[in-house]
Amino acid sequence: MIRDIVAVDSKGGMAKGGKTPWFIPEDLAYFYEQSKRFGGNLLIGRGTYEAMKKGLQEREGTGAWPPAGQHLYVLTSHDLSDEPGVTIIHSLKDFLADMAAAGKDVWNGSIAEVEPDEIYLTRIDGDYDCDKFYPTERLKHFQLVSSIPGQPLPAEPAYLFEVYERVSPQDTPGFI
Numbered sequence: 244m245i246r247d248i249v250a251v252d253s254k255g256g257m258a259k260g261g262k263t264p265w266f267i268p269e270d271l272a273y274f275y276e277q278s279k280r281f282g283g284n285l286l287i288g289r290g291t292y293e294a295m296k297k298g299l300q301e302r303e304g305t306g307a308w309p310p311a312g313q314h315l316y317v318l319t320s321h322d323l324s325d326e327p328g329v330t331i332i333h334s335l336k337d338f339l340a341d342m343a344a345a346g347k348d349v350w351n352g353s354i355a356e357v358e359p360d361e362i363y364l365t366r367i368d369g370d371y372d373c374d375k376f377y378p379t380e381r382l383k384h385f386q387l388v389s390s391i392p393g394q395p396l397p398a399e400p401a402y403l404f405e406v407y408e409r410v411s412p413q414d415t416p417g418f419i
């Protein structure tokens with residue numbers, strides 16, 4: 244089973260200039276909490292790996308890496324070294340085949356080419372002028388199974404925690 248876990252603004256934007264242009268502690272806690280479930284195997288690109296590492300160390304100090312309960316699989320074309328809790332991978336196809344063969348669940352945090360079975364989508368109100376977008380058009384093949392409003396702090400935008408499940412092709416009118 245592959246689950247995407249992402250937060251998007253009103254235009255489907257995920258990041259701007261290699262950074263996430265919002266900081267919503269409740270959403271960050273949701274991301275860590277959810278992505279630890281079902282084995283905690285989290286697939287991310289090198290950019291997200293570097294952003295997560297920097298963000299976590301800035302917030303919690305150098306002892307907090309990698310996030311507790313998660314194993315990070317970092318996709319890159321570069322020759323980086325593994326570290327405890329972090330495995331460097333160079334082929335998305337081989338990685339997904341290995342995980343499927345091992346019967347492992349995967350959480351995907353940033354690689355658009357991955358076809359998920361479920362999507363954990365935080366929808367954040369507003370346009371953050373992003374330059375990296377989630378392929379929200381894929382949602383036409385999914386049904387919304389849960390939608391829970393967040394509890395924004397006074398200066399924060401409104402946000403919703405949504406969960407989608409893939410609808411099987413034969414059940415979807417017009418599915419190509």
Ligand SMILES: NC(=O)c1ccc[n+]([C@@H]2O[C@H](COP(=O)([O-])OP(=O)(O)OC[C@H]3O[C@@H](n4cnc5c(N)ncnc54)[C@H](OP(=O)(O)O)[C@@H]3O)[C@@H](O)[C@H]2O)c1
Nearest residue numbers: 249250257258261262263288289290291294319320352353
């Ligand atoms: N809003 C959200 O939910 C959300 C989710 C995830 C990330 N983000 C944010 O997005 C920002 C990072 O974005 P990013 O554009 O740097 O994207 P990214 O997907 O995290 O990283 C891109 C890098 O991943 C590697 N990569 C991706 N696909 C590959 C492939 N098929 N084969 C080999 N390597 C591949 C490449 O690394 P090399 O250059 O090393 O080859 C590429 O430069 C961060 O700020 C992060 O916090 C936000």
